[in-house]
Amino acid sequence: MAKKIKYGIIGASGRLGSEVNNVFNESGHELVFQFDIDGEKLTEKPELLIDCSLPDVFEKSIKYQQEYQCPLIVATTGLSSEQLNKLKELGNNYPVVQSFNYSLGIQVMLKLTEVAYEKLKDWDIEIAETHHRFKKDRPSGTAKMIQDIVKDKVVNPISLRLGNVAGDHTIYFGGLGEVISITHSATSRRTFAEGILRSSEFAIEKEKGFYTFHDVVFGR
Amino acid sequence: MAKKIKYGIIGASGRLGSEVNNVFNESGHELVFQFDIDGEKLTEKPELLIDCSLPDVFEKSIKYQQEYQCPLIVATTGLSSEQLNKLKELGNNYPVVQSFNYSLGIQVMLKLTEVAYEKLKDWDIEIAETHHRFKKDRPSGTAKMIQDIVKDKVVNPISLRLGNVAGDHTIYFGGLGEVISITHSATSRRTFAEGILRSSEFAIEKEKGFYTFHDVVFGR
Amino acid sequence: MAKKIKYGIIGASGRLGSEVNNVFNESGHELVFQFDIDGEKLTEKPELLIDCSLPDVFEKSIKYQQEYQCPLIVATTGLSSEQLNKLKELGNNYPVVQSFNYSLGIQVMLKLTEVAYEKLKDWDIEIAETHHRFKKDRPSGTAKMIQDIVKDKVVNPISLRLGNVAGDHTIYFGGLGEVISITHSATSRRTFAEGILRSSEFAIEKEKGFYTFHDVVFGR
Amino acid sequence: MAKKIKYGIIGASGRLGSEVNNVFNESGHELVFQFDIDGEKLTEKPELLIDCSLPDVFEKSIKYQQEYQCPLIVATTGLSSEQLNKLKELGNNYPVVQSFNYSLGIQVMLKLTEVAYEKLKDWDIEIAETHHRFKKDRPSGTAKMIQDIVKDKVVNPISLRLGNVAGDHTIYFGGLGEVISITHSATSRRTFAEGILRSSEFAIEKEKGFYTFHDVVFGR
Numbered sequence: 001m002a003k004k005i006k007y008g009i010i011g012a013s014g015r016l017g018s019e020v021n022n023v024f025n026e027s028g029h030e031l032v033f034q035f036d037i038d039g040e041k042l043t044e045k046p047e048l049l050i051d052c053s054l055p056d057v058f059e060k061s062i063k064y065q066q067e068y069q070c071p072l073i074v075a076t077t078g079l080s081s082e083q084l085n086k087l088k089e090l091g092n093n094y095p096v097v098q099s100f101n102y103s104l105g106i107q108v109m110l111k112l113t114e115v116a117y118e119k120l121k122d123w124d125i126e127i128a129e130t131h132h133r134f135k136k137d138r139p140s141g142t143a144k145m146i147q148d149i150v151k152d153k154v155v156n157p158i159s160l161r162l163g164n165v166a167g168d169h170t171i172y173f174g175g176l177g178e179v180i181s182i183t184h185s186a187t188s189r190r191t192f193a194e195g196i197l198r199s200s201e202f203a204i205e206k207e208k209g210f211y212t213f214h215d216v217v218f219g220r
Numbered sequence: 221m222a223k224k225i226k227y228g229i230i231g232a233s234g235r236l237g238s239e240v241n242n243v244f245n246e247s248g249h250e251l252v253f254q255f256d257i258d259g260e261k262l263t264e265k266p267e268l269l270i271d272c273s274l275p276d277v278f279e280k281s282i283k284y285q286q287e288y289q290c291p292l293i294v295a296t297t298g299l300s301s302e303q304l305n306k307l308k309e310l311g312n313n314y315p316v317v318q319s320f321n322y323s324l325g326i327q328v329m330l331k332l333t334e335v336a337y338e339k340l341k342d343w344d345i346e347i348a349e350t351h352h353r354f355k356k357d358r359p360s361g362t363a364k365m366i367q368d369i370v371k372d373k374v375v376n377p378i379s380l381r382l383g384n385v386a387g388d389h390t391i392y393f394g395g396l397g398e399v400i401s402i403t404h405s406a407t408s409r410r411t412f413a414e415g416i417l418r419s420s421e422f423a424i425e426k427e428k429g430f431y432t433f434h435d436v437v438f439g440r
Numbered sequence: 441m442a443k444k445i446k447y448g449i450i451g452a453s454g455r456l457g458s459e460v461n462n463v464f465n466e467s468g469h470e471l472v473f474q475f476d477i478d479g480e481k482l483t484e485k486p487e488l489l490i491d492c493s494l495p496d497v498f499e500k501s502i503k504y505q506q507e508y509q510c511p512l513i514v515a516t517t518g519l520s521s522e523q524l525n526k527l528k529e530l531g532n533n534y535p536v537v538q539s540f541n542y543s544l545g546i547q548v549m550l551k552l553t554e555v556a557y558e559k560l561k562d563w564d565i566e567i568a569e570t571h572h573r574f575k576k577d578r579p580s581g582t583a584k585m586i587q588d589i590v591k592d593k594v595v596n597p598i599s600l601r602l603g604n605v606a607g608d609h610t611i612y613f614g615g616l617g618e619v620i621s622i623t624h625s626a627t628s629r630r631t632f633a634e635g636i637l638r639s640s641e642f643a644i645e646k647e648k649g650f651y652t653f654h655d656v657v658f659g660r
Numbered sequence: 661m662a663k664k665i666k667y668g669i670i671g672a673s674g675r676l677g678s679e680v681n682n683v684f685n686e687s688g689h690e691l692v693f694q695f696d697i698d699g700e701k702l703t704e705k706p707e708l709l710i711d712c713s714l715p716d717v718f719e720k721s722i723k724y725q726q727e728y729q730c731p732l733i734v735a736t737t738g739l740s741s742e743q744l745n746k747l748k749e750l751g752n753n754y755p756v757v758q759s760f761n762y763s764l765g766i767q768v769m770l771k772l773t774e775v776a777y778e779k780l781k782d783w784d785i786e787i788a789e790t791h792h793r794f795k796k797d798r799p800s801g802t803a804k805m806i807q808d809i810v811k812d813k814v815v816n817p818i819s820l821r822l823g824n825v826a827g828d829h830t831i832y833f834g835g836l837g838e839v840i841s842i843t844h845s846a847t848s849r850r851t852f853a854e855g856i857l858r859s860s861e862f863a864i865e866k867e868k869g870f871y872t873f874h875d876v877v878f879g880r
Contacts, residue, residue: 324560325560328555328556332620335548335555336552339551395544397626397627397628397630398546398626399623399627400552402552406617410616410617411617
């Protein structure tokens with residue numbers, strides 16, 4: 001088992017923050033610092049900081065990281081390129097992990113897409129994603145990541161909106177005589193918290209460096 | 221077993237015509253008349269005529285039906301509304317079966333869609349169809365038939381074009397907490413020939429009337 | 441909107457009981473009585489009782505129903521045939537609804553299976569179900585309900601156990617040249633609570649009678 | 661385009677042999693020798709031999725290869741281990757390609773399974789295959805190849821038998837919160853002929869060596 005981490009969360013009371021706390025708890029790590037809408041709560045100096053908040057809070061997160069001089073895991077979505085650059089810079093002195101999607105399955109799906117595409121470049125390709133009816137943007141950010149891998153082809157991802165589906169993504173490769181498809185279905189938010197746990201246990205062992213979740217899963 | 225039918229085919233040498241001959245042969249029926257690009261070949265007066273040709277040949281088909289005064293099964297696609305009306309009129313005196321799709325599975329899928337829609341009117345609905353890369357029109361005619369059943373909702377069928385897929389259709393109903401889908405996959409042309417056989421054995425027992433393949437399958 | 445119901449729950453603090461309370465709350469109904477492991481809590485005499493508990497508590501539920509002389513909705517799974525008979529008997533004097541599965545989608549899937557089976561009796565049939573790795577029994581109770589509809593055929597449902605999948609069921613009909621499949625995927629427990637709400641709003645309008653959830657959805 | 665090959669076929673009149681001839685023809689290669697049930701037909705000395713026959717004919721194939729001293733592509737299924745060893749030995753002096761499945765898609769699917777398995781070793785795994793009702797053996801040989809990749813886990817492939825389905829294979833990986841699946845669907849025999857073409861164009865450029873179709877696709 002990995003060594004016990006005394007960690008802090010920015011955005012502790014949000015949906016993802018709560019799930020992260022559950023998963024870290026079960027793994028024997030200890031919450032010693034939190035910051036959210038109800039303010040700051042410090043028990044002890046954290047050895048690692050997790051940011052599950054919003055882009056608006058970014059400056060605050062950087063401030064805390066500077067104060068505690070520790071590794072930083074960033075799960076905030078919608079960061080600007082300036083904010084991303086700031087994180088890369090920070091990676092020169094501290095371990096930083098950043099990703100827009102901490103699901104292991106999605107990382108594996110992206111990898112499989114890469115491997116398949118290399119061999120099936122002249123096959124037809126289609127991408128489909130299904131999400132709950134409340135999702136406004138189409139296609140999903142993850143569908144765009146898949147599309148990005150097969151970017152030598154013109155593929156317009158197809159979007160279905162159904163009930164409260166958490167999120168399904170499929171890429172199809174069609175040849176004359178056969179079809180291969182790779183599908184990822186999310187069934188709960190817990191998977192993201194586990195990706196953050198894995199990233200934290202990875203970062204705590206590093207001296208410095210800017211890493212994506214892809215690096216955590218596949219090495220670099 | 222149904223009684224032996226001495227039948228004639230218009231469009232005998234086409235893809236569908238050949239398949240029809242195979243299936244009728246295996247069922248013990250006897251080809252006694254055929255007409256196609258190579259001309260006419262008559263062994264004996266047919267008891268039933270099957271039209272597997274093109275809209276251009278329609279007048280010729282009617283002429284033959286008048287000559288032989290027998291039931292007529294029409295599988296030609298792309299008929300005009302005048303041509304359809306002509307067939308309905310003919311139904312006043314002879315048994316006539318007409319359909320754009322003689323697949324039993326598609327008829328069942330349309331029926332299931334009707335039954336599901338009645339109970340799930342307020343769920344989200346999506347329709348998807350997958351066909352070979354050579355198919356130009358989108359969505360498919362069958363997708364439009366499905367769309368027509370749920371026409372109180374705005375549903376834009378989604379089209380995927382992959383390799384040489386014969387034809388898949390899915391309708392999804394999404395509620396909060398569950399999704400139901402109904403899928404039909406065509407794997408060979410033979411199914412259409414079997415629908416024509418079934419329609420022929422149905423028509424030969426009737427005195428007169430204009431019927432669709434839906435009537436043949438579900439009664440009227 | 442349906443009229444406001446003052447309802448009571450037996451098994452209020454369980455997973456299903458809590459979900460039922462949420463859904464009834466949102467619909468404007470009022471919880472006036474509850475019984476669970478923490479004891480009894482009565483604000484006002486309930487107009488309808490919902491049993492979301494376990495077979496062990498059955499006698500208690502009957503006692504409460506006798507005390508309040510009101511309609512009873514039973515969602516307990518694993519009832520014995522004596523207990524079911526007791527409920528049918530109770531239906532002679534009060535409205536009683538009983539089902540092992542209050543999902544609307546499953547009811548619709550069972551109906552679709554019936555309709556398809558009637559037309560596709562001589563096609564091949566397969567049934568598959570997927571559930572989380574913790575599910576011990578196989579096949580699932582719902583798979584058995586599907587199997588029961590096509591009972592003139594020997595079909596052995598196939599079981600997959602994967603992660604924490606809530607529950608997927610598919611029935612396949614395979615003919616020569618085509619395959620039709622009907623799939624139901626559960627994505628949350630809420631759907632059951634909504635079926636119980638629907639059954640309650642149905643029962644409150646009845647004088648007496650023993651009903652299944654199928655009767656609530658499709659009438660009788 | 662690859663250079664024109666003067667090729668010979670053993671088992672020319674079989675289903676696969678005919679398909680191979682079509683595909684080679686379209687690619688501009690020239691049939692100069694054939695052997696099958698109707699005997700031998702030689703126009704010119706072949707530069708490459710393809711064996712699409714049965715294990716019984718194996719000795720004959722080796723005899724012809726020795727006579728023409730050329731590369732050999734073997735698509736016969738059900739070879740004994742002695743026969744396979746004979747081919748490996750032959751590879752010391754000539755280019756030999758041997759596989760039980762020349763579908764590019766299946767090769768890619770096996771590769772994807774390998775890549776996914778490496779990252780998802782502790783997820784649940786299930787394998788399912790669907791074939792036509794006439795297929796007697798279960799699971800399919802391809803399902804066993806997939807099973808072989810994940811052999812550290814106990815996985816019993818699941819078999820569905822439906823109508824005249826050409827062949828579908830799926831492997832599922834289920835984690836807590838997500839499921840990934842990889843599916844291959846065969847839609848026609850042509851894909852095998854294309855794998856043989858690819859292997860031939862590969863072998864004609866080699867001096868010697870025993871290769872599998874995996875080597876042809878992914879290199880060695």
